Amino acid sequence: MRIKRLLLKKEIGDEFYNEMKKLVATVVKHLNYSDLILDAFGNFEDGIEELANELVIHFIKKKEKFIELIDQYLSETNFSLETTDRRIYGYIKVVTENIIIDSLKREKTLAKDSSRLKMETLSLDNDELNGNKYERIFSIHLENLSENPIDELRADFIVDLFKSEFNTEQLCYFLYKKGYNKEILLQDKSDDAKYKIIQRTKEKLKMLVTKYDISPSELKISIQKFMSNVCEKICHNN
Amino acid sequence: MKTDILENMFKFYKESHPKCDSNFLILNKLDSLEIGDVFAIYGESIVNGLIIHVDEEAKIYEFIDLVSSPILGDFSIEIQVDSLFSNHLYITPLTFKLSDKQIKYCEKVYRLSESEMKNVLESFNKLKFYNFSGIRKKFLKYESERLEILEVWYLAEINKKIENHENCLYIESSILSDILNKNLNKSLQEELLVAAPTHIRKDRYMFIIESNKIEIILDDELVNKVAKIILFDEEIYSGQLPSYIELELPKDYVNISLAIVAENLRITLDQ
Numbered sequence: 001m002r003i004k005r006l007l008l009k010k011e012i013g014d015e016f017y018n019e020m021k022k023l024v025a026t027v028v029k030h031l032n033y034s035d036l037i038l039d040a041f042g043n044f045e046d047g048i049e050e051l052a053n054e055l056v057i058h059f060i061k062k063k064e065k066f067i068e069l070i071d072q073y074l075s076e077t078n079f080s081l082e083t084t085d086r087r088i089y090g091y092i093k094v095v096t097e098n099i100i101i102d103s104l105k106r107e108k109t110l111a112k113d114s115s116r117l118k119m120e121t122l123s124l125d126n127d128e129l130n131g132n133k134y135e136r137i138f139s140i141h142l143e144n145l146s147e148n149p150i151d152e153l154r155a156d157f158i159v160d161l162f163k164s165e166f167n168t169e170q171l172c173y174f175l176y177k178k179g180y181n182k183e184i185l186l187q188d189k190s191d192d193a194k195y196k197i198i199q200r201t202k203e204k205l206k207m208l209v210t211k212y213d214i215s216p217s218e219l220k221i222s223i224q225k226f227m228s229n230v231c232e233k234i235c236h237n238n
Numbered sequence: 239m240k241t242d243i244l245e246n247m248f249k250f251y252k253e254s255h256p257k258c259d260s261n262f263l264i265l266n267k268l269d270s271l272e273i274g275d276v277f278a279i280y281g282e283s284i285v286n287g288l289i290i291h292v293d294e295e296a297k298i299y300e301f302i303d304l305v306s307s308p309i310l311g312d313f314s315i316e317i318q319v320d321s322l323f324s325n326h327l328y329i330t331p332l333t334f335k336l337s338d339k340q341i342k343y344c345e346k347v348y349r350l351s352e353s354e355m356k357n358v359l360e361s362f363n364k365l366k367f368y369n370f371s372g373i374r375k376k377f378l379k380y381e382s383e384r385l386e387i388l389e390v391w392y393l394a395e396i397n398k399k400i401e402n403h404e405n406c407l408y409i410e411s412s413i414l415s416d417i418l419n420k421n422l423n424k425s426l427q428e429e430l431l432v433a434a435p436t437h438i439r440k441d442r443y444m445f446i447i448e449s450n451k452i453e454i455i456l457d458d459e460l461v462n463k464v465a466k467i468i469l470f471d472e473e474i475y476s477g478q479l480p481s482y483i484e485l486e487l488p489k490d491y492v493n494i495s496l497a498i499v500a501e502n503l504r505i506t507l508d509q
Contacts, residue, residue: 030253032246065322069263069280078261091284093254095323098306102325150308153243160239212242213372215311 016059020096021052027096033104035156036149040107054099104149151217158214158222159229165208166201172231174201175223184235244373247309251377255283257384260391262343270341271299274355276319276327276348279340285385286327287334288317288350288358291439295458297338298392300439302362303330303385309377313368315361317354321347329358331366332378333439334385335392366438367497382436389436396446396455405461406482413474415488421470422491422498438500445503447496454483456505464508469499479505 025048028037034044041047059066073084162171169185176184177198186194209219263280271277271289279285287301304317304327314328336344350358370378382389437446442457460479467475467483475483487494 030250032243062322069322072263072265076264087282090254091323094284094306097250098324098326101308148308150243151311157240157242164239210371213370213374215313217312
């Protein structure tokens, strides 16, 4: 079996490294993580090489256990060589994804973006909805949540969703009002109209959170991104 | 519009984690597992679990399904491990069971400390009643299907035990029908139905849902104790407790979410 042969060589060389590089590139492509790799490593090629290195190091560390597992498979008559090959390759795909996630977490360049807006809490409590889900989502202290790079990627999708589902000025008004108790935009609207906008926006936001199962951390990052990328620009232009 | 990253993750997960068949690699490395043990089983795809309950006498090991994909986001929590294929695993709201016959497939990869275990259980207890929607709901449905073989094995064993057991209490559907009609809002019931677990452990008993019945398996310490069984504040049985209770589901409720029954049924011991 190819992987075993490569691992058993005295020194794990270029052939193994290139194999891992190919694998990393395939997994990154399947998962659509290219933007994350670019953000974390500055350059796509460098990122793939770095991740392939990490993967090789993982296999060097676990070489004996890995070979033991392959041998165990090969010694069982239940499993054909083809099954063993397919399974081991599948397991390696899983470890590749894990190494990528771990590396991206370590890089944390996105989480350190200091230009982000800070917001203490965004309370969207609603007495009518006391389900577990709503309490969890809408009573969160946004500053205390940890962020991971995958949440960032999801947030990009959610920001697009906000842009297509909301009147952007109204959502900005709502977020500043709820987050900072600050009134921006909508100067020409009456208090009654503003109240209705707040109620409608809140309900719609809840509906989207439920429909797309947006987690607290994803919501936090999406709101931050929306406020800095969309609301700040609108305010600036007005 | 950007695509939802969860869609890619789910697609990749299905591809790298095909459904398990009954052929798992026999390792013969362990005699038993303990609460707090994290194990791996090597099948068509890898199964990881955290043992949360051990029935010493029946040799049944209940575990939380752990996955290496962060698809549940921060709804889940991460456990750091040092296994062959992952350095981290995330808890899911799904539980499964192994009998001692299946221990031969397990490899112990980590052991949680007491404080880690406490933390995990706290999160798990919130997670299991959380009503997921969208892709995450689909993911959990797929995950249940992926590990379905474990369920099939376990239920086959339990059914064998129940068939051979005389100490069983049957509660007919007519008794349940009125109570459920009175207490369940139809729309709520339909909403909660989705992605419901097929078994739930609560206190000292376990609920399993079958096609038209719910079985409740009581821990040994409860058997023969005098108690009341209460569903939605209404008494459905009073007397000595058996080992097994079978609730025959009324026709309109064969799809009831097990979580609703588990949440609203309690057994109170007479002092």
